[in-house]
Amino acid sequence: MSLPLYKSITKKNESLLTYLGEVWKSHALIVTFAQRDLKIQYAQTYLGVFWSFIQPLTALLIFHFFFQRVIHINLHVPYSVFACTGMMGWFFFTQLIGQSGTALMHNQQLIKKIQFPRLVLPLAKAINGLVEFSVMLILLVVLMLITGCPFSAKIFYLPLVVVANVVVGLSVGIWLSALTIRFRDMHHLIPFLIGFGIWITPVFYPATMVPDNFSVIYYFHPIANIIALYRWIFIGWQIDFIQVATSFSISVFMLITGLIYFIRNEKFIADYL
Amino acid sequence: MSEIILDVKNVSKSFRLHENKKDSLKETLSSVFSAGASSPELFHALTDISFSLEQGEVLGIIGKNGAGKSTLLKILSGVTFPDEGEINFYGKSVSVLDVGAGFHPELTGRENVYLSATLYGLSKKEIEAKFESIVDFSGVRAFIDEPVKAYSSGMYLRLAFSVVIALDADILMFDEVLYFGDDEFRFKSKRSITELCGNGKTIILANHDYDFLMKVCDRIILLNEGKIENTFNLKTEREKLSDYLSDRLDIIQQTQAKPVPSVYQVDDVMKWENISIKGIAINSIPSEAVTIYSDNETVIEVEYELHNTDVRYDFSLMFTDEKADIILSASTIDPRKIDFVQRTGSNTMRYVIPKNYFNSGTLLLTLIVIMDMNELVVRYKNVKKITIERLNRSANNLMGMQRVGLLYADFDWKHN
Structure with missing residues (x-):
C-alpha cells in the first residue's frame, strides 16, 4: 500500500484546534455561503439593500417618540445617537444568535447530502450580520454628523469591540445551533431570548437608570457591556473595565465550551435532522 | 496488481429507534433524573462491513430497500459517521447522494456552479480554471446567467452533474442518481460514468439499475439487512451472480421496479x-x-x-x-x-x-x-x-x- 492516506473516517472527534484548522481551510465556503444568503435575501425585492436601513430607522423613530416625546430622558447627548449605539450592538447580537442558532436547521438538505465542516454555516451567518452591522454604523455616523456629535480617537478601538461583539454573539449562537439539532425546544427559546432580552438590556434606556442593587446583573450580561463599549467609543461614557472584563471572560468560556459541544455533536448532526 | 485506494474496516452503525421522541428537552431531563432508564431500542443499519477497493475498480452495491445501501454511501461520503470501524481513503473522493445538492433556485447557473464547487472543496482559482469546461459539458451556456429556478429539470441536473464530473476526484460514489432528469441526461450521465469507469477512476454505484451495474462493474456487493451477504467478482463470477439472484427474485424485481421520477424511459x-x-x-x-x-x-x-x-x-x-x-x-x-x-x-x-x-x-x-x-x-x-x-x-x-x-x-x- 504505497498510496498516501488522503483521509480517514472514524467516529473519533477531532481536537478543537484540528477542527478549527479545517474550518479555516473552508474559509472560501464561509464567504460563498454568506454571499448566497445575501443574494437570496434581496433577490426579487425592489428596494433591495434599503430594507436593511428601513428596519433600524423605524425602530429609531419609535424609540425617539417614546423616550423624547412620551417619557423624557435627559442624556446630555442626542437621543438618536444614544439609541443607535445601543441598537448597533443589540441587533448584531440578535442577528448572531437568531441566524447562527437556526443555521443548521435551515440547511438540512445540504447537511444530509454533502460533507463539510458544519461550523461553516453559523459562521457564514455571522458574516451576514456584519453587513447589517455596517448599515447601522453608517446610520450612526450620519446621525452624529447631523447632530454635531464629536468623534473621539477611541474610534480606533472599534474593530476590537466588533470582534468582541462577534464573540459574545457566537458564544450563545453556537450553543443554540448545536442544541437546536437535538432539542427542538431551543427553536422556541430564540425568539423568547430576543423578544424579552431587549428589556433587560440597556438598548433604548441608559444602564444608569437601573437601580444600583440590580446593576450587579451587568457583570453577567455580556451584550450590555458590549453596548457600554460602543457608548464609550462614540459618546464618551464611562465604563467599568472590571465589569466588562468579567462578562467578556464568561463569553469566551461559553464560546470555547460551545465549540467543544458543537464538535462532539458535529459527526451525528445529519442523523438528528 | 493495483494499489488499495479505499479500505473499509469493520464498519457498523445503528440508529436509536426512538431518537425522535428524545428530541424534546423534557424526555432528556426525565431520563437524566430517572435512574436506570431503559436503554433505547437499536436498529442496526450496518453490521461489520469490510471491503477494500483497488485503484480503478468499479463496485456496485445492490440490495433491497432498507438493506443499508444509502447508509453505507452516507458514511463513505462523510455525511454521517460509523459507530464502529474505520474507513481509509488513499485518494480524493467525491460523493453524489443527490444531483444538485447545494444548488439554490434563486441563484444563477454561474453562481450555483461556484457555490456547489466550493461545497465540494474547490478553491476559487480551481473553479475559474474549470468553469468553461463545466459549462460546455452542461450544455446550458445560453442560460448560465439566469436563475436556475427558470431551468428545466434536465438543464438543472445537467449543470449539477457537470460540476461533479469537473471535480476530477479519484473515487466517485453515486447513490441512485441515474434516475434523475430526462432521457438525454440519463444517457449522458450513464455515458459519463461509463467513461469514468474506463479512465481508471474508482467508482462505487449504489443503485437499482441492475443491467447498468452488470455492464460497468467489476464487483458486486449484495447487502442484506445491513450485512454483506455475498460478493461477486464479475470477471469470473458473472454466471454465479445470475444464478444466485435467480433464487433471490425479490432483489432483482425490486431493482427493476425502479421509481422513475420522470414520465418516460429509454x-x-x-x-x-x-x-x-x-x-x-x-x-x-x-x-x-x-x-x-x-x-x-x-x-x-x-x-x-x-x-x-x-x-x-x-x-x-x-x-x-x-x-x-x-x-x-x-x-x-x-x-x-x-x-x-x-x-x-x-x-x-x-x-x-x-x-x-x-x-x-x-x-x-x-x-x-x-x-x-x-x-x-x-x-x-x-x-x-x-x-x-x-x-x-x-x-x-x-x-x-x-x-x-x-x-x-x-x-x-x-x-x-
Missing part, C-alpha cells in the same frame, strides 16, 4: 450515438405535461441533431390512452407519405394534427426513432402527457348530446 440507448434528440415540443411547449385545445391545430415538433447523414432516421409516433391502448399512430416510414432531406446539424420534424380531430381526454405520446428503415434506435415511452380540452365548450353539446369518445373527427359527410 429502452435502448447504446445505439444512440449519431442522433441526439434535442427536444420534443407540442405547440412549442417543451414540458412533459401539455394541454392542447382540439379546436385548434396541434403541432408536434421533434428537434434533433445529426452528426452525419450516412443513414436516414425515421420517426414514429404512438398515442396511447391511460390503459396503454393505442389510439392513433403515425410514421414517416410510410414511403408514399413524405420524402425529406436530413442534414448534418439541427433538424426538426413536425407532425400536424388538424383541428377538430380530437374530442377531449388524456393521451400519452411515445416517440420511436428508427434507423435505416428497420432498426429501432430509441424509444421514448410516454414522453408526453397530453390533456386535450375544447376551448369552445358549447360546441361540446350537440343537440343535448355530449360528444363522446377520445376522437371526434369532422371528416366529410356525403349525402346521396
